[in-house]
Structures are given as structure tokens and as C-alpha cells.
Amino acid sequence: MHRFANPARFLRIAKPLTPALFWPGLLLTLIACIWGLFFTPTERLMGDTVKILFVHVPAAWLGMGGWTGIAIASIVQLVWRHPLAGVAARAIAVPGATFAALCLITGSIWGRPTWGTWWVWDGRLTSMLVLFFLYLGYIALSNASSEKGDTSRVAAVFGIIGAINIPIINRSVIWWESQHQKASITLSGSTIDTAYLVPLFVAVAGFSLLFGALVLMRMRAALAEMRIEARLRRMAEG
């Protein structure tokens, strides 16, 4: 665990890893979007609007996965005092919020022709909106504490508490009757035809790699900033 605790060692690995995630991610995302948009059949009821799937589902998964990452990193930060965990958690927040927003926006656009409404206050939609607001709260909280140059423990505690929403989002369509349909992809299989499922997984892989690259970039930027601050402080003292 502490093997990567050394920021210098982390940076040595992160530098070549960033383009190694970014370019394949971009390529896979482009392939999935073109494949999904032009080379998948129309759906029996929804017609062409089904093609929003290839952005909506990866965005939803990454929005939820992002907060899961924040929660894990927050536990590592609080328990093991791992110096990079806080940096990682904060680096995840903005991309995570972006994907959560993307999920809400594409879902709304999808809901209008399919359900007949932009928005309803059912369990799934509401809990996903709560996730987006949690991200905003986390970003505000971690920014408010960044001036000290020390990663905030308050933000870490908030990251762990907020994680309670993730299983709620996941279970919402099972616990409560909802406008949103139940899960199509579960551990026991999928009810999505292979014609959509294969490009969907390409899209999930592509967006995930991009997400990873973004997080690494933001972590490197945050570490560089900390170094500049430390150097300026030394110069002021010296």
C-alpha cells in the first residue's frame, strides 16, 4: 500500500500511464460513439433514441464509480494517512460530477420521447440528482480546505458518508416502484440484445480509460501545485 505513497515514485509511474490510458480511451470512445450511432439497429419501441444508451450508461456507471473511488480513497486517507489518497479523492470529484451531470442530461433527453416527460421524481432519478449535489458539496468542501495545503479530513468524512447514496441508487428501482426501468445488466446476465451490448461495453471501456486519464492528470497537477507552494515557502523562509 505504501509503495506508491512516495509522490516522486507515483509521478514516475503516472507520467507514462496518463497517455497510455488517454489515447486508447479516446479511440475506444470514438469507435463506440460511431458504432452506436450509425451501426446499431433501431429498437422495437424506442426507435433511434436507444442510441443515447452508449453515453447514458457509461456516464451513470462512472458517476457512481467516481464516488465509490472517493469513499475508498477517503478511508485510506483517514486510516492509513496515505499522502496520495486525499489527492486522488479530490482529483476524482470534478470528472465524477461531470459524468453524473452527463447521465442526468442524457437521461432527461431520453425520457422526453420515451416516457413523455423530461423529469419525474422517482427513486432512481432523485437519488442520481442527490449524487450530483453531493459531488458539488464535496468539491466546495475540499476547495475550502485546500488553502492550508493539507488535505481536508472533513472532506474525507463527507466522502465516506456520501457513499451511502451509491447502494441506494443501485437498489432504487428494486426497492421502490419507479418510472425508470429495472437494471438491464445484472450479475446473472443482460436483457440487452448483443447488437447494443457489445458497443455499450466498448463505450464503457473507452469512457473509463478517459476517466482514469483525467484523474491521473488532475493528481499530477495537484502534486505539481503542492511542490510549487512548498518551494515558494522555502524561498520565503530562506
Next chain:
Amino acid sequence: MKPKHQRLLLALIAVVALVSAGLIAASALREEASYFYTPTTLAAANVEPGKAIRLGGMVQKGSIVRAADGVSINFIVQDQERTQKVAYRGITPDLFVEGSGVVADGRLRPDGVFVAESLLAKHDENYVPKELADIDMTSAENTKNTVSQ
């Protein structure tokens, strides 16, 4: 006990407490947080006529009757156990077809018919290409099972 283990224990206790709090809250909200009644839960709930509620379920096959005026329709919403008669005046969404899901806002009439003021279509979790759906309609049959209990 080392401070590290103390913190780990504290974090674990916090996570367990949070998860149980969430589960208890969710199960307490079971009825209230449901977005709609199904015909079965509606029958069990004894809702008085005239109260604004939401009804969801599958549109029963062959139940849609369109009146001569072109905007009034009657149909039956079903779940796995019960059915509920629905009356509606207005334009139906594109996905409103027999065998597919529907969520209706409205009120019960004293005679037991649900008068819908708005209709939303509910998609199920099956994604089937159009050309396959023509050959194999079993997936549409399966969608009936998606409205639970």
C-alpha cells in the same frame, strides 16, 4: 492497539452504522418512496376515491378501446395478480402500446375505474432490435414479469 488499527476499527464501525442506517431508512420508506401503486398494491391500500394517486403496470393485451371521438380511451392495467380499469382523455405517448408499461396520474372514481389525467409510458429493461422483435415476440411477453409483486 496501534493508532492505525484504532482508526481502521473506527472507520469500519462508521461504515457499518451508515449502511444499516441507510437500509433501515430505505425499508421504512418502502411504501412512501414508491413512485406509483400497482393494481395489487392499490387494491391493498384502500385509497378513497378522488384522492390524487399514481398507478403503474402493464397495458393488458387487447384491452385498449378507443372511443369514436378519437381522444377518449379505456384500457386495463395489470400486474402479475390483479387488473385495474383505466379511463383517459388525451393524446397517448408513442410508447403506449398493448403489453408495454404505463404510469398514470389520476384519481379513482367511486365506481372503481381509475380516471387518468396524464399518461407516461414506462420502458422495460429489454432492448431488442426492431427486426428481431418482428420474429420473436416472446420478449414482449416477458415484459409482463417486470412489474413486480
